[in-house]
Amino acid sequence: MERTLLDFRVFNSLAPSNATFSVTQALDKHEQEKKRCYGERVIQVEKCSFTPVVLSTAGVMGNEADKLYKQIARRLATRTNQSYDDCIRYIRQRISFSLIKTLVVSRRGFRGNRCERVQKDSDLNLLYSKHNLIY
Numbered sequence: 001m002e003r004t005l006l007d008f009r010v011f012n013s014l015a016p017s018n019a020t021f022s023v024t025q026a027l028d029k030h031e032q033e034k035k036r037c038y039g040e041r042v043i044q045v046e047k048c049s050f051t052p053v054v055l056s057t058a059g060v061m062g063n064e065a066d067k068l069y070k071q072i073a074r075r076l077a078t079r080t081n082q083s084y085d086d087c088i089r090y091i092r093q094r095i096s097f098s099l100i101k102t103l104v105v106s107r108r109g110f111r112g113n114r115c116e117r118v119q120k121d122s123d124l125n126l127l128y129s130k131h132n133l134i135y
Contacts (some may be wrong), residue, residue, distance in 0.1 A: 003048035006068070007034050010102065013056040027062040030054045057103060059096055069095075 009030055011018060018026045034052035040051040054062035061069065073088040080087070 003046075005038075005042050005048055005050050006052045006053050007038060007044060007050070009034060010057060010099065013058055015061070023056060023058070023060050027054050027056065027060065031062045031064055034061045055095070055099065057099060059099070061095075063069060 011026065011030055012022050013026055029035055031052045031054050034054070035050070038052075039050050042048060051064050051068055052062070053065040055065060055067060069091050070088065073091055076087045076091075077083070077084045083126060
């Protein structure tokens with residue numbers, strides 16, 4: 001089985017830099033830019049294939065991303081004995097929710113704890129002993 005490196009890009013199709021293009025033209029432009037920057041290096045140095053996964057903030061996928069997600073859905077359907085339609089629907093829902101979450105965080109900022117903070121030294125010792133860590 002050949003390794004594949006994925007490079008994700010999510011762009012705003014309403015941004016001034018993309019306003020002169022249609023959505024499909026902007027998707028193609030971003031895919032070609034990724035292939036031009038990384039494609040040859042990945043094939044020659046990393047010895048694997050390269051797939052640029054380009055999505056717009058409206059949820060539209062580029063051609064390469066669409067092919068990738070269809071292939072993943074086919075494999076998922078055969079491994080889990082579920083229908084292809086259910087698998088592709090699940091993948092697209094996850095992508096949509098991830099895009100929405102990304103947009104919300106970029107607009108208002110992250111409001112949760114970035115990491116759990118250990119308040120006391122005894123809590124730190126408990127953490128180390130619980131996970132068999134050596135410090």
